Amino acid sequence: MVKTTLTYTCTNCSATHKKWAGRCDGCGEWNTIREEAPLAAGPKGKTLGSSKGRKVPLSDLATVDAPLPRATCGIGEFDRVLGGGLVPASAILVGGDPGIGKSTLLLQAAAEFARSGKKAIYISGEEASSQIRMRAQRLGLTDAPVKLATETNLRDILTTLEDEKPDLAIIDSVQTMWADHVDSAPGSVSQVRATAHELTTFAKKRGVAVILVGHVTKEGQLAGPRVVEHMVDTVLYFEGERGHQFRILRAVKNRFGAADEIGVFEMTGAGLAQVSNPSELFLSERDTQTAGSVVFAGIEGSRPLLVEIQALVAPSPLATPRRSVIGWDGARLSMILAVLESRVGISFAGQDVYLNIAGGLRISEPAADLAVAAALISARQDIALASDTVVFGEISLSGALRPISQAENRIKEAQKLGFSTIFAPSRMKLPSESGMKVEKFDGVDAFVERCFGAIDA
Incomplete structure (x- = not known):
């Protein structure tokens, strides 16, 4: 009888081990290694795939163009x-x-x-x-x-x-x-x-x-x-x-x-x-002219989607202020806060920061950087942006605003829901006859000065 050898597999990263261990060497997780039975053996103890198989002819490639x-x-x-x-x-x-x-x-x-x-x-x-x-x-x-x-x-x-x-x-x-x-x-x-x-x-x-x-x-x-x-x-x-x-x-x-x-x-x-129209549903409960509330025009798959980004900035009694994020990347929030302090001179030290994407949606694209920065500054200064304004743009570590993709689809969705003003990076190709007021900025400092004026650190 052929002796079967047990293997041990990590349930987190699927790495295999010869013996059980408390910690996986592949991913570093604890208590994720489980005993696993070997694959079924072939005839006379030979493992599957040890003998030469028959050749399989290739199919006619002319049928590839047919729709699924x-x-x-x-x-x-x-x-x-x-x-x-x-x-x-x-x-x-x-x-x-x-x-x-x-x-x-x-x-x-x-x-x-x-x-x-x-x-x-x-x-x-x-x-x-x-x-x-x-x-x-x-x-x-x-x-x-x-x-x-x-x-x-x-x-x-x-x-x-x-x-x-x-x-x-x-x-x-x-x-x-x-x-x-x-x-x-x-x-x-x-x-x-x-x-x-x-x-x-x-x-x-x-x-x-x-x-x-x-x-x-x-x-x-x-x-x-x-x-x-x-x-x-x-x-x-x-x-x-x-x-x-x-x-x-x-x-x-x-x-x-x-x-x-x-x-x-x-x-x-x-x-x-x-x-059928998720943008209208996500914005249906939005309060107009509220500090810390900014509308972002995003893209999810092939669909443009308008969502509300909410921010709250309050004095912190703790030595280490809180940074709470729901629906966005916490590491990216830390990057935005560092850029605002280093490039614009706006400090959030000693203040708790709370960021929320309304409606339970989760956003992953970096095009939301400028909208997040606008919401944070709006909450800090208690100054509300105009209710008919949509913001999008990526912020680099130098403070410059980088162009994003599918700007035309974002603008069309905003126009369909009654918005009239767009804040966007300057190095973007935007439709000239969209019927909307488009303001472009080279860097986040120019955007802050235009929307909030001079801000004390």
Whole structure:
């Protein structure tokens, strides 16, 4: 009998080790190394891939130009994030915080997909069929011809999918599934990897679109080995703050569409309702002429989006003032504060700084630098910018304003919502006949002098 060698894998970075250790040498995290069963061996103890395989002929490249066949599920925001609809034989991984609405969204998508004449199966390993029916009744989906199942054994699931031959299969969730040929508990690294591999392989061979629901860690990352994200074709995150009714479906990887595309939903008593004009919704509760409030014209994927940036600056009784950020990068806030103090002479020492992106949205593009700086100075000086003003631009370490992309789309979105003034970097190509007043600045110092006048340090 061939002796099997156990391996130990880090659940955070997927680094392999010959023996267990408390700390991973690859990523430096503690208590993330787990025992993993070896891959199945071939005949007579030979490892997989040790013998020469047959040659696979290349397909005709002339068919590459043909458009991908897509099937829309009837929810426009969901189809938008996928790149125009579901692609057959695709594997999609959806992650999000517990209770954020992943199961609700996917049940609604499966119902709309089934109503269009396609065959959809929803398999849950966390809830009973009665619980799923209760949710469907609350959402008004009882008339949808969606087939429901509750099972965790991967072999039984694949057998059922093989017999039913659906167009869409939803697995909720991949952490609850287990393969009987892997000697480890459900949710372990080995089980998650084997389950995801089997379901992805089934999707490719049978032409079925498979959606996997994944749990997330405390840091907001998908739980389990990172190799699962590389197996699938699309990775989606369902984001949102529990105190807000808005939910954001964001694509971070998509082989069939644009990455960083977002879909905006609103949580209602009847489920998730798609938002066709998110800019208007994010600005609907905005107070006009408020110090520390600035409107930023951003780009999320291919969609222009106007959001409100809120700042509060207050004297701090602490030796080390607070720097609290929600919806933006905390390190970038520190950089903006350093640039304002070094290049403009505006100090925030001895003051607590709070920054918030209204509506629970998360912004990552550096084009928000100038809007953040404007909000901070506005809150510090208690001077409000005009309510019809939109600000965007990237700030460099020298204090200069750098140009950003897709300025025309940002301006069109601002004009559509009634804004009339744009503050932007000077080295940008802006449309000359936009009908809006555009003021350009070379550096952040000129911008501060124009909007707030002389400021004492």
